[in-house]
Amino acid sequence: MRLEVEITGKTFKSAAGGTHEVLAPLKFALQSGEVGVLIGPSGCGKSTMLRIILGLDDDFGGHVARPPEARIGMVFQEPRLLPWRSVEQNVRLAAPDVTEAKLSELFRFLELDAHRNHFPGELSLGLARRVALARAFAVEPDLLVLDEPLASLDDALAGRLRDEIATLVASRPMMTLLVTHSLDDAIRLGDRLFFLSPRPARIVQDVPIAIPRAMRSEADLGRIRAELAALQLESK
Amino acid sequence: MLRLLSFALFLVIWWIAALFVGGAKLPSPPAVLEVMIAEASSGALFLHLGATLARVILAFVLAMSLGSAIGYLMGRVRLADKLGDPWLILLLNLPALVVIVLAYIWAGLTEAAAIAAIAINKLPTAVVTLREGTRALDRSLDEMASVFAMPRWRAFRHVVLPQLAPYIAASARSGLSLVWKIVLVAELLGRPNGVGFEIGVAFQLFDTPRLLAYSLTFAAVVFVIETLLVQPFEARATRWRPRAA
Numbered sequence: 001m002r003l004e005v006e007i008t009g010k011t012f013k014s015a016a017g018g019t020h021e022v023l024a025p026l027k028f029a030l031q032s033g034e035v036g037v038l039i040g041p042s043g044c045g046k047s048t049m050l051r052i053i054l055g056l057d058d059d060f061g062g063h064v065a066r067p068p069e070a071r072i073g074m075v076f077q078e079p080r081l082l083p084w085r086s087v088e089q090n091v092r093l094a095a096p097d098v099t100e101a102k103l104s105e106l107f108r109f110l111e112l113d114a115h116r117n118h119f120p121g122e123l124s125l126g127l128a129r130r131v132a133l134a135r136a137f138a139v140e141p142d143l144l145v146l147d148e149p150l151a152s153l154d155d156a157l158a159g160r161l162r163d164e165i166a167t168l169v170a171s172r173p174m175m176t177l178l179v180t181h182s183l184d185d186a187i188r189l190g191d192r193l194f195f196l197s198p199r200p201a202r203i204v205q206d207v208p209i210a211i212p213r214a215m216r217s218e219a220d221l222g223r224i225r226a227e228l229a230a231l232q233l234e235s236k
Numbered sequence: 237m238l239r240l241l242s243f244a245l246f247l248v249i250w251w252i253a254a255l256f257v258g259g260a261k262l263p264s265p266p267a268v269l270e271v272m273i274a275e276a277s278s279g280a281l282f283l284h285l286g287a288t289l290a291r292v293i294l295a296f297v298l299a300m301s302l303g304s305a306i307g308y309l310m311g312r313v314r315l316a317d318k319l320g321d322p323w324l325i326l327l328l329n330l331p332a333l334v335v336i337v338l339a340y341i342w343a344g345l346t347e348a349a350a351i352a353a354i355a356i357n358k359l360p361t362a363v364v365t366l367r368e369g370t371r372a373l374d375r376s377l378d379e380m381a382s383v384f385a386m387p388r389w390r391a392f393r394h395v396v397l398p399q400l401a402p403y404i405a406a407s408a409r410s411g412l413s414l415v416w417k418i419v420l421v422a423e424l425l426g427r428p429n430g431v432g433f434e435i436g437v438a439f440q441l442f443d444t445p446r447l448l449a450y451s452l453t454f455a456a457v458v459f460v461i462e463t464l465l466v467q468p469f470e471a472r473a474t475r476w477r478p479r480a481a
Contacts, residue, residue, distance in 0.1 A: 054383050072383055080380040084398040084476040093394050094384040119476045139384060 001067050001142055003030040003175050005053060008061035009200075010045075022048045023060070024202035028194055032142070035169060035176040035213070037186040040196030046179050047077075049201065050147055053177070066143060070175075073141030077148045079132040081120040087131050088116045095138035106134045110164060126157050130164075137168055144169070144176045150185060162188060170214060187224050189213070205231060263445040271449040280434075281453060288419055288430040288454060291347075295354035296415045300408060302355070303362025308400070310363065311370020320363075327360040332418045336425055345426040350419075357418045362407045369403030401473035409466055416458055420451075 010023040022045045030036045038046055051057040053064055054072065081090045091106075092098065107113050110130040120128055129149060136144060149165060150158040166189055169176055180186055186193050187209065195205040207228065211220050247265055254264040275281035310317040310324075336353040343349035373396060381391040423432025431454045438447040 051379075056379050056382065072385070074380070074383045076376070076380065078376070080376055082377065082394060082398070085394060089394075093386065093390065094380075096390075121476065135384075 001032045001070060001175060002065075003053070003070075003143060003177075004065040005029070005049075006062045006064070007049070007052065010048060010052065010060040012048075021200040023052075024197075024200040025062075026202050028203060028206065030175040030177065030192075032175055033173040035178060035189060035191045037178045037180060037190035037193045038196060039180060039183065039186050039193060040201060041198050042181060044196050044199050045201035046196065047147070050145060050177075050179060054145065070142040071139050073136030073139045073144045075129070075132045075136045075144075075146045075149050077151060079120070079125075079128040081128060081131055081135075083120050086117050086119060087112060087123070090120065090131060091135045091138050094135045095140075098138040098140075103134075103138060106137055109168070110134050126153055126161065129153070129161065133161075133165065133168065137172075140172070142174050144174050146176070146178045148179055148181070150180070150182070165189065166213065183225065183228065187221055187228070188216070193228075207231065260442075261444060263448065267445050268448045268452065271445045272453060275446075275449060281450070284429055284431050284434050284450065285454060285457065287427075288416075288423065288432065289457060291351055291354065291419050291423070291430065292412075292416050295351045295358065295419065296408075296411060298351065299355040299358035299415070300362055300404075300411060303359045303407070304366045304400075304404065306359075307363040307366025308370050311367040311373075317367070324360050324363055327356065328364070332357045332421060336418075336422050340426045347427075350422045350427055354415055354418050354422055358411050358415050361414065362411060365403050365407040365410075366400065369400045373399050398473065402470070405466065405470040405473060408469075409462070412458060412462065412466065416454065 006027045007023050008025050009021065012020045012022050014020060026049075028036065038049065040046055048057070052060050053066070054074065055064075055066075081087075082093070085093065088103070091103065107116060110133060112127070112130055112134060115123060115127060115131075120131065123131065133149070136146075146165070150162055153161065162185060169189065178186070178189055191209055191213065193205070193207045193209070194203050195207070196202070197204045209216075209224060211224075216224075250262075251264055254262045259267060272281065306320065310320050332353075335356050336350075339349040339353035339356075343352070377395050377399075378391075381395045386395070419430070420432035420435060423430035424436040427433055431450045434450045435447055438444070438450070
């Protein structure tokens with residue numbers, strides 16, 4: 001399976017009547033088993049791009065090719081759980097075909113066992129994010145989209161959740177698209193990094209990381225970080 | 237307990253007022269109770285109560301289901317809102333009496349005319365409430381449902397309906413009181429039975445105890461419906477919300 005994104009432009013009409021260019025022409029593709037990371041300053045148009053890729057916005061120039069049968073799992077920045085349904089119901093409603101075994105495994109792994117019957121209003125943000133992750137993985141997605149899954153969590157919690165995401169992503173061959181503004185998260189979780197410019201967003205750097213995700217040592221990560229810093233300087 | 241106390245206070249005020257005003261204008265609680273018992277034992281009370289209740293239920297169900305559907309449509313579809321809005325304003329401001337009289341003139345003094353006229357009176361307020369509820373729907377949850385490819389019906393039931401439930405409950409509550417006020421007018425003007433008809437008779441005879449006996453019994457019925465049906469529905473629909481202090 002393959003995701004091909006070719007956007008020739010996206011403009012936005014403001015309430016005052018002016019038109020704003022949100023996305024400049026940009027193009028990239030993702031293979032099954034590959035994790036693409038979109039990194040860019042906040043407000044650069046990442047969310048707009050995600051909405052286009054997910055099929056929520058079809059008012060743009062260009063096209064997005066994604067296999068029509070591809071199941072999508074999405075982790076929104078705000079968890080977007082149904083407040084009037086329990087944790088378990090939230091997951092089951094999005095993934096009606098999930099088996100009890102798979103669900104138990106996900107809940108155990110994400111430490112949600114004790115919260116199955118809780119309502120989302122009773123959960124902390126960290127737990128709600130985990131529920132959103134469980135929901136996205138319960139559908140056994142072909143395309144997984146993670147929109148800033150670690151934003152507004154403290155470092156320790158973010159680190160743990162990042163490791164859990166890494167394990168879950170490795171457990172299934174799928175196309176994964178991660179949006180983040182943290183370089184550290186990007187080089188730990190990603191296979192290819194797409195650096196975006198400020199608005200209107202275009203891809204300024206497309207950096208593949210050769211070492212497989214699971215094999216990267218702290219030394220490797222340090223080297224990658226240094227290489228990226230050099231690249232960033234060059235491009236300026 | 238507090239509710240009971242509040243009800244007792246009402247009885248006390250009534251009784252004291254009756255002592256001052258005199259039995260002809262405002263009979264005391266026992267006098268009204270006496271008439272209630274007499275009417276109940278002859279069976280007339282239940283006959284009229286039943287007739288009125290049946291009309292209330294039919295008109296209420298008709299107005300609520302039609303009004304909710306129209307309100308949802310107007311909240312979702314801009315064209316429907318634009319087309320429907322002038323009608324809505326007209327219906328909202330049309331006096332109940334005009335609708336009832338016109339219905340009787342056009343369709344005769346029939347049951348269908350009465351129920352349709354009552355339903356038409358309730359319809360626009362249900363539309364307005366549900367339209368407001370639909371406009372307040374959380375689009376981000378719609379997007380979530382669409383990304384996860386939830387089938388339409390499942391998304392409606394689990395994503396949309398729980399958000400509309402408080403609006404439906406509010407509309408049902410105000411609707412119940414509105415419908416039962418209007419149903420009496422319709423019965424007074426053109427029906428041979430029901431609480432409204434009995435009140436018409438009592439009016440002609442200046443029979444205040446009878447008037448109060450019928451209207452209070454029916455108010456009690458509405459109170460029971462509210463406590464046993466509307467409030468539990470509301471409590472269930474909002475059980476996920478944190479409790480108010």
